[in-house]
Amino acid sequence: MTIKDIANIAKVSTATVSYVINGTKPVMPEKRQRVLDAIAQTGYQPNQMAKSLRTKKSNNIGVLVEDIMGFSTSSIIDGISKHVEHSDYNILLNDLRLLDSLLNQYDQIVQQKDKINKALSLLRFGARVDAVIYVGMFDRDISGIITDIGKPIVIAYSTANDSHTCSVTYENETISAEAMRYLIDCGHKRIAVITGLAHTAPAQMRMQGILEAVKEAGLVLDSAVVKNGDWERESGYFCMKDLLEQEKDNLPTAVIAMNDLMAIGAMDAIREAGLQVPQDISVMGFDNREISTFVWPKLTTAEIDLKGIGFTAAQMAIAQMGGNEKARQEQHVVLPSRLIIRDTVANI
Amino acid sequence: MTIKDIANIAKVSTATVSYVINGTKPVMPEKRQRVLDAIAQTGYQPNQMAKSLRTKKSNNIGVLVEDIMGFSTSSIIDGISKHVEHSDYNILLNDLRLLDSLLNQYDQIVQQKDKINKALSLLRFGARVDAVIYVGMFDRDISGIITDIGKPIVIAYSTANDSHTCSVTYENETISAEAMRYLIDCGHKRIAVITGLAHTAPAQMRMQGILEAVKEAGLVLDSAVVKNGDWERESGYFCMKDLLEQEKDNLPTAVIAMNDLMAIGAMDAIREAGLQVPQDISVMGFDNREISTFVWPKLTTAEIDLKGIGFTAAQMAIAQMGGNEKARQEQHVVLPSRLIIRDTVANI
DNA sequence: GTGAAAGCGCTAACAT
DNA sequence: ATGTTAGCGCTTTCAC
Numbered sequence: 050m051t052i053k054d055i056a057n058i059a060k061v062s063t064a065t066v067s068y069v070i071n072g073t074k075p076v077m078p079e080k081r082q083r084v085l086d087a088i089a090q091t092g093y094q095p096n097q098m099a100k101s102l103r104t105k106k107s108n109n110i111g112v113l114v115e116d117i118m119g120f121s122t123s124s125i126i127d128g129i130s131k132h133v134e135h136s137d138y139n140i141l142l143n144d145l146r147l148l149d150s151l152l153n154q155y156d157q158i159v160q161q162k163d164k165i166n167k168a169l170s171l172l173r174f175g176a177r178v179d180a181v182i183y184v185g186m187f188d189r190d191i192s193g194i195i196t197d198i199g200k201p202i203v204i205a206y207s208t209a210n211d212s213h214t215c216s217v218t219y220e221n222e223t224i225s226a227e228a229m230r231y232l233i234d235c236g237h238k239r240i241a242v243i244t245g246l247a248h249t250a251p252a253q254m255r256m257q258g259i260l261e262a263v264k265e266a267g268l269v270l271d272s273a274v275v276k277n278g279d280w281e282r283e284s285g286y287f288c289m290k291d292l293l294e295q296e297k298d299n300l301p302t303a304v305i306a307m308n309d310l311m312a313i314g315a316m317d318a319i320r321e322a323g324l325q326v327p328q329d330i331s332v333m334g335f336d337n338r339e340i341s342t343f344v345w346p347k348l349t350t351a352e353i354d355l356k357g358i359g360f361t362a363a364q365m366a367i368a369q370m371g372g373n374e375k376a377r378q379e380q381h382v383v384l385p386s387r388l389i390i391r392d393t394v395a396n397i
Numbered sequence: 398m399t400i401k402d403i404a405n406i407a408k409v410s411t412a413t414v415s416y417v418i419n420g421t422k423p424v425m426p427e428k429r430q431r432v433l434d435a436i437a438q439t440g441y442q443p444n445q446m447a448k449s450l451r452t453k454k455s456n457n458i459g460v461l462v463e464d465i466m467g468f469s470t471s472s473i474i475d476g477i478s479k480h481v482e483h484s485d486y487n488i489l490l491n492d493l494r495l496l497d498s499l500l501n502q503y504d505q506i507v508q509q510k511d512k513i514n515k516a517l518s519l520l521r522f523g524a525r526v527d528a529v530i531y532v533g534m535f536d537r538d539i540s541g542i543i544t545d546i547g548k549p550i551v552i553a554y555s556t557a558n559d560s561h562t563c564s565v566t567y568e569n570e571t572i573s574a575e576a577m578r579y580l581i582d583c584g585h586k587r588i589a590v591i592t593g594l595a596h597t598a599p600a601q602m603r604m605q606g607i608l609e610a611v612k613e614a615g616l617v618l619d620s621a622v623v624k625n626g627d628w629e630r631e632s633g634y635f636c637m638k639d640l641l642e643q644e645k646d647n648l649p650t651a652v653i654a655m656n657d658l659m660a661i662g663a664m665d666a667i668r669e670a671g672l673q674v675p676q677d678i679s680v681m682g683f684d685n686r687e688i689s690t691f692v693w694p695k696l697t698t699a700e701i702d703l704k705g706i707g708f709t710a711a712q713m714a715i716a717q718m719g720g721n722e723k724a725r726q727e728q729h730v731v732l733p734s735r736l737i738i739r740d741t742v743a744n745i
Numbered sequence: 746g747t748g749a750a751a752g753c754g755c756t757a758a759c760a761t
Numbered sequence: 762a763t764g765t766t767a768g769c770g771c772t773t774t775c776a777c
Contacts, residue, residue, distance in 0.1 A: 051754055062764045067756055074757095077762065097523040098449040099754035102769050107446065112490070117478065123471045130465065130492040139525065142460070142490040144478040175445040176770095177487065282691075317693060343630075343688040345665060399770055410748040415772055422773095425746065447770035450753050524754095 050093045058087040070095060101176075109141045110366055111178035116148040119186035120338055121355050125205050128359020129182060136367060141178055147186065174198075180366040183207070184359075188218055188251045201369035205362040206355075208381065215369065215380045217361045219353045221251055224386040225258025226265075228333055228351050231388060232303050233266045236397040237331060241274035241301040243288045243311050255307050255335065274301050278311045285314025293322050302330060302397060309334035309341045309350055316344060316393070327395035337389050346392035354384045398441045406435040418443065449524075457489045458714055459526035464496040467534035468686055469703050473553050476707020477530060484715060489526055495534065522546075528714040531555070532707075536566060536599045549717035553710040554703075556729065563717065563728045565709045567701045569599055572734040573606025574613075576681055576699050579736060580651050581614045584745040585679060589622035589649040591636045591659050603655050603683065622649050626659045633662025641670050650745060651679035657686045657698055664692060664741070675743035685737050694740035702732045 056063045061080050068074040069084045076084075087093070101107045112129060114122050126142075133140060174181065180200050185191065185207030195202060197213040204216040232240050242259055245252035263270045274296060276288035285306050292301065306312035312334030319330050326332050326346060334341055334350035341348035361382060404411045409428050416422040417432045424432075435441070449455045460477060462470050474490075481488060522529070528548050533539065533555030543550060545561040552564040580588050590607055593600035611618045622644060624636035633654055640649065654660035660682030667678050674680050674694060682689055682698035689696035709730060 052756095053754080063755080064757080064764060064766095065762085068763085071756085075762070080763085094523045096450070096754050097525050098446050098455060099769090100756080101446040102444070102450050102753090102771085103755045103757085105769075109489070117471050117475050123465050126490075127465050127492070127494075130490070130494065134492070134494065140490040140492075141457070142474075142478070142488040144475070144482070144488075146475075146478065146482065175442045177445050313691060320693070340688050340691040343661060343691060345668070345692075400772095401770080411771080412748055412750095412773075413746085416747085419772085423746065428747085444770050447753090448772080450755085450769090451771045451773085453753075 050091055052093075052095065055084065055087045055091065055093050058091070059083040105176075107177050107179050108138055109178045110138050110363070111141045111143060111174050111181035112184060113143045113145065113181055114184040115145050115186040117142075117144045117146075118148050120336075121206055121353070122184055122186065124355035125184050125359035125362070128356035128361075129205075129363040130359075131356070132360045132363035132367075138179075138367065141174070143174075180370050182359075182362045182366055183214075184362075187249070188221075190250060201366055203362045203365045203369070205358050215365050215382075217358050217365065217382045217384065219355075219358060219384045220386045221254035222258040222261070224351045224388065225255040225335070226262040227258075227388055228335070229259045229262035229305060230266070231390075232305060232331065232333060232394065233262060233268070235303075235331070235394055237301075237303040238268060239271070239274065239299065239301040239303075241276070241292050241296075241304040242270070243276050243278045243285055243304060243306040243315060245278060245280045245307040245311075247277055252307055259305065278306070278314075280308055280310060282310040282314040282317075285311025286318045287314075289315035289318035290321075293318060293324075300330070303333065303394065304330060305333040305335075307335050309336045309338045309348060312348055312350070312393075313340065313344050316348075327393050331394040331397075333394060341389075342391070349391045349394045350389050352387050352389050354386065357384050398439055400441075400443065403432065403435045403439065403441050406439070407431040453524075455525050455527050456486055457526045458486050458711070459489045459491060459522050459529035460532060461491045461493065461529055462532040463493050463534040465490075465492045465494075466496050468684075469554055469701070470532055470534065472703035473532050473707035473710070476704035476709070477553075477711040478707075479704070480708045480711035480715075484711075486527075486715065489522070491522075528718050530707075530710045530714055531562075532710075535597070536569075538598060549714055551710045551713045551717070553706050563713050563730075565706050565713065565730045565732065567703075567706060567732045568734045569602035570606040570609070572699045572736065573603040573683070574610040575606075575736055576683070577607045577610035577653060578614070579738075580653060580679065580681060580742060581610060581616070583651075583679070583742055585649075585651040586616060587619070587622065587647065587649040587651075589624070589640050589644075589652040590618070591624050591626045591633055591652060591654040591663060593626060593628045593655040593659075595625055600655055607653065626654070626662075628656055628658060630658040630662040630665075633659030634666045635662075637663035637666035638669075641666060641672075649678065651681065651742065653681040653683075655683050657682035657684045657689045657696060660696055660698070660741075661688065661692050664696075675741050679742040679745075681742055689737075690739070697739045697742045698737050700735050700737050702734065705732050 052063045052066050055066045065076055065080060066084050069076050069081050130140060181202050183195060183202060183204045189207050191207050192209040192211055195214055202214045204214050208216040208218055276291060278284035278288050304315055306315055312332050316326050316332055319326055324330055334348045337350045337352035341350050400411045400414050403414045409432060413424055413428060414432050417424050417429050478488060529550050531543060531550060531552045537555050539555050540557040540559055543562055550562045552562050556564040556566055624639060626632035626636050652663055654663055660680050664674050664680055667674050672678055682696045685698045685700035689698050
């Protein structure tokens with residue numbers, strides 16, 4: 050079934066068929082109907098490859114993910130596909146599968162390994178995509194590792210200051226301040242913090258927010274109760290264990306962990322010490338990962354709008370393709386995060 | 398940059414360039430080198446659309462997922478992409494987003510809603526894919542809802558007996574028997590079971606396996622200790638609560654839930670009753686969802702090889718495209734599942 | 746071993 | 762308003 054067949058059946062030219070399908074030119078109602086009938090009758094579907102070749106538009110948007118198993122990735126894709134289903138774009142998915150190769154090396158290694166993969170993968174897209182959304186696994190600065198491909202690129206969940214990319218990330222600082230403020234408002238004064246890897250951007254921003262709230266409340270953050278974790282659950286466990294031992298004479302009444310994993314690790318340690326959450330010690334997480342509702346008690350945490358990030362990224366990508374000048378204005382958007390109050394913080 | 402440009406630079410015909418790129422015909426080493434140089438120099442990438450149009454092969458495989466937020470979906474995609482990265486296929490992802498529209502209606506509604514979406518979505522693929530992998534969200538029979546599109550279709554995580562589809566699912570019965578046997582081997586005699594929705598295929602198969610092991614051990618399953626859940630965590634909680642009340646004079650020493658969610662719900666109820674897992678009551682789950690390692694104690698469960706399902710599905714799809722006759726032999730594969738022993742089952 | 750050229754299915758400029 | 766036709770970038774037959 051080609052456009053030619055339809056033209057024959059409807060007794061019109063191929064141009065006319067094209068006009069009615071795409072609405073590019075007015076067509077006499079009668080002929081238009083004949084075309085429509087022919088299409089309905091045959092179930093004809095235009096060959097997208099031919100169309101793309103001719104129009105130089107693939108109608109595909111490339112979604113390049115660092116790893117689909119990253120906890121944030123599928124929600125971001127969900128957001129992208131939510132936006133895309135109302136457009137006529139399709140998603141061409143390419144998984145870099147970085148998790149297997151770099152495990153927990155976060156910032157390290159990535160650089161090299163990445164650069165290669167990236168170049169390779171992006172190039173592989175040939176003329177298959179009109180824009181690409183790069184979906185990061187960590188909130189970090191990847192400036193310089195994504196080369197210009199002459200097509201719109203928007204980075205989701207990471208940033209870069211390369212002139213040829215846009216990005217959409219989420220808010221860390223304000224929400225961390227808000228989380229800390231919530232703890233303070235609940236009457237906590239001695240609040241421990243379990244940080245993420247100290248040199249990472251989110252750890253720094255979250256600390257900034259925490260400090261802000263502390264200062265604002267006229268309190269001070271005793272350095273004895275800030276412990277450096279590495280984002281993993283185990284580190285939360287060990288940090289808390291240390292805290293429990295070292296500060297046993299002056300136990301904090303609450304602990305804020307920079308992510309849910311460490312918060313849960315901390316809860317393990319608290320329970321192991323025969324203490325209760327939140328009666329003895331309150332716990333605050335960050336990320337609102339799926340597991341935060343599965344632990345008991347359910348974790349109070351901050352939610353990152355992952356789906357919104359994907360949705361916005363898709364929106365930006367499409368706007369950029371439209372050559373929309375306004376789209377170029379706001380290149381880097383930061384979505385608000387919000388507090389999710391559950392059961393691990395007590396009012397004292 | 399087109400093939401013509403390369404031909405000009407290398408001072409050969411476009412045909413020759415094509416020959417060296419695709420290795421379709423022998424080319425004099427000297428000319429071949431000139432072509433290779435020109436390509437390297439310019440960073441030329443063949444236009445896939447043109448190639449596809451000409452060869453009538455898109456080199457895309459369509460991945461149609463019921464919902465990317467389904468707990469099994471991303472692992473399956475991971476498996477697909479693992480296989481695909483070593484081939485020259487790309488993944489065209491289409492998310493039906495069924496979760497939003499049908500919530501927990503599992504089998505119901507799906508039928509209608511699905512059929513529409515399916516037809517729509519599949520057709521939308523136009524000539525964009527050479528095969529499609531349909532990724533289900535539940536292990537169920539979807540016979541009749543996927544129409545023939547004249548291209549290979551393989552169904553992952555669901556089945557259908559339509560002649561035009563293949564499928565790859567996982568093993569339920571043997572592994573359920575094995576799980577039950579493990580409980581029995583640990584000395585448990587009075588074992589409660591919390592079932593999934595009774596009319597669903599996995600619930601029936603899992604029950605079959607459980608019964609098998611019970612019979613084999615010369616025990617009987619007291620119907621007083623089998624409770625019907627609905628796959629959700631809450632139902633596990635309520636089933637266990639009932640059990641704890643009704644059977645308080647003859648408490649089971651172990652409970653097997655047909656999925657991790659219900660197992661975790663059961664653990665909640667056990668804890669709430671002041672009892673301990675596994676000291677007082679052992680718990681066995683099914684699915685090995687991410688959360689099963691986050692609860693405390695870590696859940697003993699059965700793992701479904703999700704990644705393997707995706708990998709195998711991709712393999713089958715590609716084999717089918719090759720017109721491989723052997724591929725048509727084995728149309729429905731069932732991957733083995735395995736027991737994951739963790740900390741919720743005690744030896745008594 | 747290599748090149749000329751036809752043609753995949755479509756769109757759009759141009760002619761009518 | 763509609764038809765004719767060139768050509769998008771590639772592969773492949775056919776002739777040399």
